[in-house]
Amino acid sequence: MTVYLAAFYVYPLLRNIDLSVHNYTVRSFVQGGASFSGLDNFRAVVSNPTFGPALTNTVVFTLSSLVFQFAIGLALAVFFQQHFPLSGTLRALFLVPWLLPLIVSSSTWAWMLNSDSGVVNYVLHLVGVEPVHWLTSPQWSLISVIIANVWIGIPFNLVVLYSGLQAIPAEVHEAAAIDGANGWQRFWRVTFPLLRPVSAITLLLGLVYTLKVFDIIWIMTKGGPGDSSTTLTTWSYRKSFGSLLPQFGPGAAISNLLILLALVAGLLYVRSAGKEVDA
Amino acid sequence: MRTFVTAPWRAGVAATAASLVLGLAACSGGSSSSSPSSSGTAAGSAAGGSGSTFVVWDPYPQFDATSAWWKLVDSCGASAGVKVKHTAFDTTDLTNKALLAAQQGNSPDILIVDNPVVSTLAEAGALTTTEETKADVSSFSPNLLAAGQSGGKTYGVPIGANTLALYYNKKVLSAAGVDAASVKDWASLNAALAKVKAAGKKGITFSAIGTEEGSFQFLPWFWGSGANLTKLDSPEAVAALTLWTDWVKQGLAPNSVINNTQTTSWQEFASGDYAFGENGTWQIANAKKSGLDWGVIPIPAMKGGNAPAPTGGEFVTMPVQKDTAKYPVATKVLACLTSGDNALTTDTTLSYIGASAAVQTKQSANPDLSVWVDAVKAAKGRTSDDLGIKYPKISEPMWGAFQAALSGSKAPQAALAAAAAAAASALQ
Secondary structure, eight states, rough: HHHHHHIIHHHHHHHHHHHHTEEEOOHHHHHOEEHHHHHHTHHHHHHHHHHHHHHHHHHHHHHHHHHHHHHHHHHHHHHHOOTTHHHHHHHHHTTHHSSSHHHHHHHHEEEEETTTTTTHHHHHHHOOOOOOTTTTSTTTHHHHHHHHHHHHHHHHHHHHHHHHHHHHHHHHHHHHTTTOOHHHHIIIIHHHHHHHHHHHHHHHHHHHHTTOOHHHHHHHHHTTTTTTTTHHHHHHHHHIISSSOOHHHHHHHHHHHHHHHHHHHHHHHHHHHHHHHHO | GGGGGHHHHHHHHHHHHHHHHHHHHHHTTTSSSOOOHHHHHHHOOOSSTTTTTTEEEEOOOOOOTTSHHHHHHHHHHTTTEEEEEEEOHHHHHHHHHHHHHHTTTOSEEEEEEEEEHHHHHHHTBBBOOHHHTTTTTBBBBBHHHHGHHHTEEEEOOOOOOOOBBEEHHHHHHHTTTGGGGGOOOHHHHHHHHOOOOOOOSEEEOOOOOOOHHHHHHHHHHHHTTTTOTTTTSSSHHHHHHHHHHHHHHHTTGGGGGOOOOOHHHHHHHHHTTTTEEEEGGHHHHHHTTTOEEEEEEOOBBBSSSSSBBBBBBBBEBBBSOGGGGGGGHHHHHHHHHHHHHHHHHHHHHTTOSSHHHHHHHHHHHHHHHHHHHHHHHHBBOTTTTTTTTHHHHHHHHHHHHHOOOOTTTTTTHHHHHHHHHHHHHHHH
């Protein structure tokens, strides 16, 4: 176990930090002797004109994906709690996005959102709306990848929240109903608070998964046009592998910033969970 | 209600958070280094000289052991007295694999890589020069060989070349009353596109995606305007970008070009609605299968004549080995793969144009290929003009510029000015 952790977690992490604080060129990557450059790579990354948009896009992408995935997932979970004919089949259908390989679902979204031949614009055309350049205009590209990511993320939220709901004893609802609480009140006053631990873990998992989303964006827009849908992950990849000349140092620096972001979010979360108990 | 949030649960969340974040670190850590596994197994056994295993890497995963290409490699190995261990990689994967192998001292004996990568690997000190290995480069066309040369040294030989030209749809053009032969410069091309649009068809499709692929497609127009990669914001460069931008603005090219790869652009052309499609030699086979009545013309330069298009295609290189005694065998295999009839066989298999005058002359006899032979003769490597590893640092801001201009977030002039500044700071 320790060997496994060391080989597959500690070493890559240390190596990534090592890459980010050395001035690696392709020559020194192969021949050795990269000079120690301290925080130069980080400084270069932060002062790069792409940094601002990439950070903003990462935050917008992550938060809006989380909010919509969670809200829709929860609504569906509550909906499926009432058993009705075919509810099992329907629920299984909602899992399809989860089962599809990301390359398939992302390519399908890219195809549907194509400006000229996509089915979405065709439907818009039928109802008299001007075509939208979903993937090729700076105003829409980020929204398009968020839509695709939300669609892919709903099943995960649905499944976890649904099983969370199952764990809430029916008696609590009955007691609230007897006390005169209507459906809306029962949801907000009983279900939602009782679901809190499950919600919290769902959101935390969602946060980490979403922060590192790369494939969907890369397949659909390559982070473009320009930097309009570039996030820290796609930018890191572009630096390290996306051009003919790999820039491992800055690429590693960006991914370290990303790790830091996830760590901070995780710690904030743990602290807030702690406060809640004390309250 | 909240009191049941107990300590063990909290600890669980904290542990999950920590391990997930570490998992994330492991993923991004992959961006750098560590896994020598595949390169290790592929090259690990190549220790001895002739008689032992001889390792060849190429970026042609579409071929397997039964293909003519693998058989040729095997027979070249056999005639040099070695048994070949052949591994194919995805082309984008191969650069990193080659760098890692060089770092760990287990490079293949022969490495076949995309031409603009040669200067990157040469800069890394991973490749031998033809002077060291005494490989004969005299028969190769200088414009093609230049992509593998920097600082007066040659780091490999081209196996063949492909490049870009304009495919046209005869049916669409004749319906619009356009003769393809009338397209001689940008003005006549614009006139043709306007007529096609007036006839209710679509003009031209190309790939302007924000990657090296987009830069590859932009270069014929960029160089065809007379612009030079060392000055991205010259008036000529602005003219080239304005040409592309106006096509999209005026509806002569679809908005989807911003996100098109060369494959999706080909699919648009193959739909039969487009008059022109900018694409490469490698689509000839698809064109024949498409059922379209098609032809090919060279990409015109701004003021007439053929624009220099960038060369695609791979170089056969010999990576640096600890045991220099292995070089003579590798030199023999390299010569075998790239000379005379073998080169013609290879280039036919790969749909490439030959890299030597002898092969090009033979291919000119084929009417399907003669336009492409001319296009390759006019073409030049992206890393030519002694740009070497400066090219990637110019290409990235360049694709940023055409993405910004085509999507309307910047005017061509402003986009190129920003790109020139970014390239200048990257080159410092």
